[in-house]
Amino acid sequence: MADTDASRWIHFAAVMRYFEEAEFSMMKTLGLDFLRMEAMGFAFPRRKITTEYHRALKIDDCGRVTVRVARLGNTSLTFHYELLKDGETEPHVEAEFVTVCTNVTTGKTVVIPDRIRAALSGG
Numbered sequence: 876m877a878d879t880d881a882s883r884w885i886h887f888a889a890v891m892r893y894f895e896e897a898e899f900s901m902m903k904t905l906g907l908d909f910l911r912m913e914a915m916g917f918a919f920p921r922r923k924i925t926t927e928y929h930r931a932l933k934i935d936d937c938g939r940v941t942v943r944v945a946r947l948g949n950t951s952l953t954f955h956y957e958l959l960k961d962g963e964t965e966p967h968v969e970a971e972f973v974t975v976c977t978n979v980t981t982g983k984t985v986v987i988p989d990r991i992r993a994a995l996s997g998g
Contacts, residue, residue, distance in 0.1 A: 919974035
């Protein structure tokens with residue numbers, strides 16, 4: 876199975892995919908589909924990723940990912956993630972992804988548009 880290493884622990888790279896899937900789901904819930912934003916001329920590539928693996932998960936462990944906006948700057952957006960095993964309150968993995976609002980044509984950093992900012996801030 877691709878999500879595990881030879882010891883049948885969840886592979887560290889698989890966790891990044893889980894976090895990204897949770898982020899996409901959250902953004903869609905907020906009405907911020909990434910393909911639609913790209914069509915508007917904006918993208919949010921990763922600038923920095925920090926991850927702390929507190930405890931490993933086995934292949935049969937069921938868990939859930941939580942994601943929230945930790946910081947909303949002028950041009951950047953930081954997501955905070957936690958991977959928790961079902962029935963537990965302490966995360967097995969925590970991460971922060973710093974993304975930067977970028978013009979898809981020029982590749983240059985731009986200010987986060989008001990519509991996107993409002994959706995991300997709950998306004």
